[in-house]
Amino acid sequence: MSLSRLVARPMLASVFVVGAVNALKNSGALAAKAEPVTDTLVGTIKKAVPQAPLPDDPQTLVRINAAVQIAAAAALATGRGPRTSAAVLAASLAPTTLAGHRFWEADDQATKTQQQLHFFKNLSVLGGLLIAAGDTEGRPGVAWRARRVAKDARREARHLAVSARQEAKLVKAKVA
Known part of the structure; x- marks a missing residue:
């Protein structure tokens, strides 16, 4: 203090x-x-x-x-x-x-x-x-922490979406 x-x-x-x-x-x-x-x-x-x-x-x-x-x-x-x-x-x-x-x-x-x-x-x-x-x-206050959590969640969601698309391409390439 x-x-x-x-x-x-x-x-x-x-x-x-x-x-x-x-x-x-x-x-x-x-x-x-x-x-x-x-x-x-x-x-x-x-x-x-x-x-x-x-x-x-x-x-x-x-x-x-x-x-x-x-x-x-x-x-x-x-x-x-x-x-x-x-x-x-x-x-x-x-x-x-x-x-x-x-x-x-x-x-x-x-x-x-x-x-x-x-x-x-x-x-x-x-x-x-x-x-x-x-x-x-x-x-950091509650509002800042809430914004930070939301931003981190959006970033993680984008990362998971990109990873899922890449894995889908790999699976498609192995099947074909």
């Missing part, structure tokens, strides 16, 4: 640990802010997957999100499943941002500016997480 990954991953994860601990401590207040988003999200998920055991209570959802963020941030910081943990953090950041930083609903300009700043900060962090989720650390 490169030095930049060794340092950058814990730095990226730290914002989630701090935010998630705060969410656990203040889950009641945050649940009130999150309710419009959780109601929409829970409704959508229950329509898509009716048997999903998803709680309706916004406070419980805030706590679950915080626990997921702590676990994924710890995994990212320690380099255990960094691509998966970055993807999980990215998925959890979207509803968190939409629930917590609704600058378009702010009444006064100072609050609007502050919420807008946090919204775009989270958007920037999301970009970093997307980069981390796609980082193969210099090793």
Whole structure:
């Protein structure tokens, strides 16, 4: 692992640990802010997957999100499943941002500016997480490996076809 990954991953994860601990401590207040988003999200998920055991209570959802963020941030910081943990953090950041930083609903300009700043900060962090989720650390990714296997299979098929034609000619020449 490169030095930049060794340092950058814990730095990226730290914002989630701090935010998630705060969410656990203040889950009641945050649940009130999150309710419009959780109601929409829970409704959508229950329509898509009716048997999903998803709680309706916004406070419980805030706590679950915080626990997921702590676990994924710890995994990212320690380099255990960094691509998966970055993807999980990215998925959890979207509803968190939409629930917590609704600058378009702010009444006064100072609050609007502050919420807008946090919204775009989270958007920037999301970009970093997307980069981390796609980082193969210099090793070939799944898409490259799939293309390589397909290319090798085509080459082998051509080779087998040429060999089969040559053998057929030899057999024909021996028979005649």
